[in-house]
Amino acid sequence: MILTVTPNPALDVTYRVPRLVPGGVVKADRVYRRAGGKGVNVARVLHSLGVPTLAVLPVGGSDGRAVVEELDSSGLAYQTVEVAGPTRRTVTVVSTADSTETLVSEPGEPPSDVEWAALLDVVRGRIGEASVLVSSGSLPPGAPVDAHAQLLALAAEHGVPSVLDTSGEPLLAGLAGRPAVVKPNADELRQVIGSDEPLRAMEMLRDAGAGAVVASFGARGMMARCADGTWLATPSRSLTGNATGAGDAAVAGIAEALAGGTPDWPGLLRRVVALSASAVLGPLAGDIDHAYLEAELPAVTVEEIG
Numbered sequence: 467m468i469l470t471v472t473p474n475p476a477l478d479v480t481y482r483v484p485r486l487v488p489g490g491v492v493k494a495d496r497v498y499r500r501a502g503g504k505g506v507n508v509a510r511v512l513h514s515l516g517v518p519t520l521a522v523l524p525v526g527g528s529d530g531r532a533v534v535e536e537l538d539s540s541g542l543a544y545q546t547v548e549v550a551g552p553t554r555r556t557v558t559v560v561s562t563a564d565s566t567e568t569l570v571s572e573p574g575e576p577p578s579d580v581e582w583a584a585l586l587d588v589v590r591g592r593i594g595e596a597s598v599l600v601s602s603g604s605l606p607p608g609a610p611v612d613a614h615a616q617l618l619a620l621a622a623e624h625g626v627p628s629v630l631d632t633s634g635e636p637l638l639a640g641l642a643g644r645p646a647v648v649k650p651n652a653d654e655l656r657q658v659i660g661s662d663e664p665l666r667a668m669e670m671l672r673d674a675g676a677g678a679v680v681a682s683f684g685a686r687g688m689m690a691r692c693a694d695g696t697w698l699a700t701p702s703r704s705l706t707g708n709a710t711g712a713g714d715a716a717v718a719g720i721a722e723a724l725a726g727g728t729p730d731w732p733g734l735l736r737r738v739v740a741l742s743a744s745a746v747l748g749p750l751a752g753d754i755d756h757a758y759l760e761a762e763l764p765a766v767t768v769e770e771i772g
């Protein structure tokens with residue numbers, strides 16, 4: 467199975483509104499509440515593709531219980547660590563008139579040293595069953611900045627390749643865990659070197675410990691850079707929908723490819739671009755449109771660059 471860890475999960479609340487008016491009052495047509503956080507979304511996408519997964523996450527308080535209830539009803543395999551701090555919420559407002567998403571994200575609660583050690587213990591206990599480890603998302607305040615590196619090190623001890631999807635300091639510190647692949651987006655790449663030079667930022671991430679970098683550029687597609695070369699993949703068209711979670715669908719595709727052994731990079735990139743696009747058409751983060759995925763796969767353009 468593919469083991470995903472979400473150190474800072476959330477109860478994801480999504481409001482669908484006719485139009486978001488800053489400073490105004492707007493009534494939601496639809497309200498969704500589901501277990502979220504990037505690693506949970508990755509596990510959800512993989513589960514919907516029929517890939518065995520295990521989502522590992524801390525939960526606390528009444529929203530933590532809501533997360534567990536929703537995981538039970540979704541059929542995802544999961545293992546939780548009880549923590550004292552309440553699970554945070556994220557709120558996404560999807561405005562149908564102009565197809566925009568606005569995300570408000572709570573920071574989360576600091577884990578105690580004992581709680582953090584318990585999360586590591588769960589991963590240590592299950593990593594032997596995993597083909598790939600995915601460590602995804604932000605860290606709660608007060609968590610060790612090298613938290614992702616600690617998780618990736620457990621995978622490395624078992625020869626299990628890992629995928630890292632985070633940003634800022636946790637990304638840079640996480641590279642010490644030598645992930646097989648990191649998946650930054652354009653903003654995260656800019657943060658890495660402080661300028662808009664994606665290829666240079668990708669190379670820097672590889673120099674600092676990543677085996678390969680698969681970077682997402684929204685509707686412009688994705689780029690992969692590894693020892694074998696650099697490729698750009700472009701979707702057939704830009705879509706409107708809910709792009710929240712499109713990056714998690716891409717991470718699911720990367721993990722799925724790594725589970726099959728050494729990836730065919732152009733093939734991997736084609737699939738992750740199609741997966742990302744199909745996630746935009748899914749109503750919520752963690753959903754994909756399976757019919758669109760199949761239709762888009764042959765339509766993605768992949769070219770080797772540089």
Ligand SMILES: O=P(O)(O)OC[C@@]1(O)O[C@H](CO)[C@@H](O)[C@@H]1O
Binds near residue numbers: 603604
């Ligand atoms: O705050 P983080 O951990 O970076 O991201 C959390 C989050 O906003 O990202 C997902 C979409 O990728 C949402 O479902 C989720 O709650």
